[in-house]
Amino acid sequence: MSMDDLKTSRRGFLMSSAAAGGALLAAGTARAEGADPLITEVQDWASGLGDGVDATPYGMPIEFEADVVRRNVPWLTADPISSINFTPIHALDGTITPQGCAFERHHSGAIELRKEDYRLMINGLVDKPLVFAYADLERFPRENHVYFCECAANTGMEWAGAQLNGAQFTHGMIHNMEYSGVPLRTLLEEAGMDAAGDLSDKWVYVEGADASSNGRSIPMEKALDDVLVAFKANGEALRKEHGYPVRLVVPGWEGNMWVKWLRRIEITDHAVESREETSKYTDTLADGTSRKWTWVMDAKSVVTSPSPQSPITHGPGPLVITGLAWSGHGAITGVDVSIDGGANWQKARLAKPGAKMALTRFYLDIDWDGSEMLLQSRAHDETGYVQPTKAQLREVRGLNSVYHNNCIQTWHVNTDGSAENVEVS
Amino acid sequence: MSMDDLKTSRRGFLMSSAAAGGALLAAGTARAEGADPLITEVQDWASGLGDGVDATPYGMPIEFEADVVRRNVPWLTADPISSINFTPIHALDGTITPQGCAFERHHSGAIELRKEDYRLMINGLVDKPLVFAYADLERFPRENHVYFCECAANTGMEWAGAQLNGAQFTHGMIHNMEYSGVPLRTLLEEAGMDAAGDLSDKWVYVEGADASSNGRSIPMEKALDDVLVAFKANGEALRKEHGYPVRLVVPGWEGNMWVKWLRRIEITDHAVESREETSKYTDTLADGTSRKWTWVMDAKSVVTSPSPQSPITHGPGPLVITGLAWSGHGAITGVDVSIDGGANWQKARLAKPGAKMALTRFYLDIDWDGSEMLLQSRAHDETGYVQPTKAQLREVRGLNSVYHNNCIQTWHVNTDGSAENVEVS
Missing domain, CATH: 3.90.420.10 (Oxidoreductase, molybdopterin-binding domain)
Structure with missing residues (x-):
């Protein structure tokens, strides 16, 4: 396939897209800028050369990810x-x-x-x-x-x-x-x-x-x-x-x-x-x-996105809710996710079966209606233990503790997709 | 336990070691320098402070590993x-x-x-x-x-x-x-x-x-x-x-x-x-x-250590032979290791059961007698396929190929622990 062929098929695509009623951006039709930049601002084909294999004997993250740091x-x-x-x-x-x-x-x-x-x-x-x-x-x-x-x-x-x-x-x-x-x-x-x-x-x-x-x-x-x-x-x-x-x-x-x-x-x-x-x-x-000799880390989970540092950047529609779960007592067997502060729970999908004393990634794929959410996750481990609420944990441990807080975390997600750390009773 | 206690128990240890006939270095009694530096050159207790958590928002390997690069x-x-x-x-x-x-x-x-x-x-x-x-x-x-x-x-x-x-x-x-x-x-x-x-x-x-x-x-x-x-x-x-x-x-x-x-x-x-x-x-x-559409990477393995860049740095005795195995057709089911150029094979230990299209780490723990070795590894995958010798592969593919060489690799290990890349017939 020559460069000319590519250009031809690209032109063909832009025409057919226009015919299809502007359905250019799939799930992202609600993107903030609204318009499809491809229509007004066609990208150049890459023609310049990039970096050679001798550029970085040991590589670092790309500059655009500079905020993903400790x-x-x-x-x-x-x-x-x-x-x-x-x-x-x-x-x-x-x-x-x-x-x-x-x-x-x-x-x-x-x-x-x-x-x-x-x-x-x-x-x-x-x-x-x-x-x-x-x-x-x-x-x-x-x-x-x-x-x-x-x-x-x-x-x-x-x-x-x-x-x-x-x-x-x-x-x-x-x-x-x-x-x-x-x-x-x-x-x-x-x-x-x-x-x-x-x-x-x-x-x-x-x-x-x-x-x-x-x-x-x-x-x-x-x-x-x-x-x-x-x-x-x-x-x-x-x-x-x-x-x-x-x-x-x-x-x-x-x-x-x-x-x-x-x-x-x-x-x-x-x-x-x-x-x-x-x-x-x-x-x-x-x-x-x-309490002494509290060595084992009890089952715990958290929604990592959406979350305050990872807001939703689009409008209503498909939304991936994801997070991590783990237990010092063995494998995670399940994670529930709530979008209404614990009133109702849905079973999340585990990316892989839980492994002993290792992080488990979970996903819940929802069709977000654009309204506020109180996002929570709740882990279950192989001993039958269920991650407690903050109220349950405080009832047993009081308020003096520093360590071993494995309670359910709540993020308040706003209609604009931003989120903050909140408590629910 | 105070620093004084530690010093006391350390002194106690050095005395007891001396009494035990100098059995200070375990498997490493054959280390090149021969003598135990702890006896002649007691290390100071760490007393200075190290780097704080703000030193490296994104970390790199320590300077001593600067040769472990692409x-x-x-x-x-x-x-x-x-x-x-x-x-x-x-x-x-x-x-x-x-x-x-x-x-x-x-x-x-x-x-x-x-x-x-x-x-x-x-x-x-x-x-x-x-x-x-x-x-x-x-x-x-x-x-x-x-x-x-x-x-x-x-x-x-x-x-x-x-x-x-x-x-x-x-x-x-x-x-x-x-x-x-x-x-x-x-x-x-x-x-x-x-x-x-x-x-x-x-x-x-x-x-x-x-x-x-x-x-x-x-x-x-x-x-x-x-x-x-x-x-x-x-x-x-x-x-x-x-x-x-x-x-x-x-x-x-x-x-x-x-x-x-x-x-x-x-x-x-x-x-x-x-x-x-x-x-x-x-x-x-x-x-x-x-040959065309040769997409799948056939089962393959290699001993990564000892190898020319990872020589044996000690004398006879316990030696860990390790390497990697993989197959584009599915999971690795076993790896054999030979120390005599393929005349005899021993079953290596897989660190974990093989997973589909992922690297599998294998180990063979031997008591090295200090003599020369012709080190090889041979992978088996879930389809029953066995990694071929170079001669077998050449017989089918000739000598013109560049791609898809999955033959058994041989390292010649010398009595001094150094190694080089060789062919065996």
Whole structure:
């Protein structure tokens, strides 16, 4: 087909379109500008050359997507060194989170640690205390798994009311990557766990190489189950901010336990009761007592679009409602979506069957009538658990909590397609 | 646990290690330097602060991984504008390929196309020719799928003999991403395919917006089966070099048909026989005739490590052999690995059950005796097909081919752990 042929068939198309009554833009007949730019403003055929394959040995997003980045909320913490940023989940689709825009949380900043300088110590109640170099870890049998990592404080600002205006900020302390690494069980066995005797009451205490050390105690049962000592995420080396060269992956459990720059694992006969599991990462109830060892992230979901940062940009008609669901207790089995603040629910379509401790993408394709909506989603997991409302959660937990807010989120969508974060009773 | 406690327990560990006879480095006792640097050179505890969460809104790989990038082979083509680069598969693990290091192939360079300027035309034998704006595409029901994309010329330089020294260069014209998009079937139905009558002998002709247009004909049966009009890869917008904002995804079929910057889809009653499917992307046999419409990528595999760019850096003992397998005909059902040039085969472990038209990661964990190896892998797919040897393939196809070389690859691993690309008879 020559360029002349193309021009001919294009002219043919424009004529036939005109004949068909201007049905040029399919679902988008209600686009803001109203007119079809093709009629008044015919695009040139591309004739210039683009960039060669040597332009970017490692590529970045195109400039037009420059707003799809991690964002910080400056007032949230005293200093960015001990703060958090948020994954732009409102702008993503599918389930995999690219490392470059996967949220970070640091307690003393992201440190730079060379593979050559990296050491991992296993000590405590073991036959032979060991120190592994990075190259040693690469010699043990590896596994691959996709898991979500959610900060326990995700949605934490929402306990008191609707505060942050956007899914990135209310629910963006989460990412979902394919990890490659060695089961922790393998390394513990290498060190000889028999010395510990009965393992049922033992713990591992894990520490990072950063100044905070971020030590956490993990019950041995979990340590031997599915915890990974990971060195790759989405195929490539962990990024510096995600713990290069080695981090712990603790499927379904709060992100604080996924220790980055993993330095030491001690087998103990007790929980260490570190700062990170006493004064932090516990949930203070209404009566002043605190829930402790609240490791597992309960089932949760959020509509990512439409949402405050991802408004509807067209009029009534076909609309894709989409979002993410996940559970630290296993696979998501279903997601319901409501457009009227929970009065009625429709079953959303899952893009794939739910997988254990991994994000599930859901869609609800509706014919929007252009009226206001109170958009909600509600996750179900394989244990039969159903995501609670904010009122239900507050009834049990009170208003003092920071962590483990997995309540149903509501977006108020206006007739012009804009949306905001609201509470419904 | 205070810093003092940590110091105490660390001292305790060093003493106990000494008592245990210096068994400090586990599998890595044969590390090149021999001595344990921890004994002579105790690392400082991290005490300085790292980077805050505002340091990199969009992150890049750490500087120490600067060699894990796409690479071009300058002599391969006349100009980088119409050339190809290679995914660093030798350095990756798992199955997902990050967009930033996923190979590129351009026919007239990677072009910059704004979403606002983007239009997709469907014309030809349809009831109502349509032009979709980008925002229109977002209003149709979406799907998510992980698929590999392999250039038909992947491994093409190896037909004549072992030429390129590294898995990145012999097999790196492949990537594997999670796509989000609209089934092509949905858009064709929107345009009213009934006008075409019997669909069994119809085709779609697809074009890109770049100067090459890179037009290809696709039989209607495939177009209606699993082809996606995709706008996201691994969650985020397609990168410029992968067709931003919209590319075609043609699962299991040669990468040339995955048209980038997708501009036009015409329903026709014949194949267009474009340049890209006549003078190119056909396979010339020994007798001078050419195979045509060789769309599907046959089952194939390669050991990615050890390999010339990923040598063994330690002595005898535990060694992880790993690689990738894939088939355009469906799921990988098994991979065999040989360390003696195909005389004996061992069943490799698949990291996950094979998925249709997606990369499968395999591992074989061996106790390397330190002697030379002739490393090979052999893929099996769900159709019962077994990846052929180079001799078998040459017998059928001769030596004139460029495309569709899916033969078994051999790496010669030396006693010092280095490796090179060789042929075995």
